[in-house]
Amino acid sequence: MNYIIINRDNIDKEHICCAMSNKKSLKKKEWLKERFDEGLVFYRSEERGK
Secondary structure: OOEEEEOOOOOOOOOOOOOOOHHHHHHHHHHHHHHHOOOOOEEEEOOOOO
């Protein structure tokens, strides 16, 4: 299985969650952007699905 590293440079272009509405997904992306400054590393599978 291959993974994509989601970071500040690509988060706005990447799909991060299939189970959330668009509004919740945008809030989660904003939260993640704040965590990147704290050292968060976020990996997502290349495969999409629930």
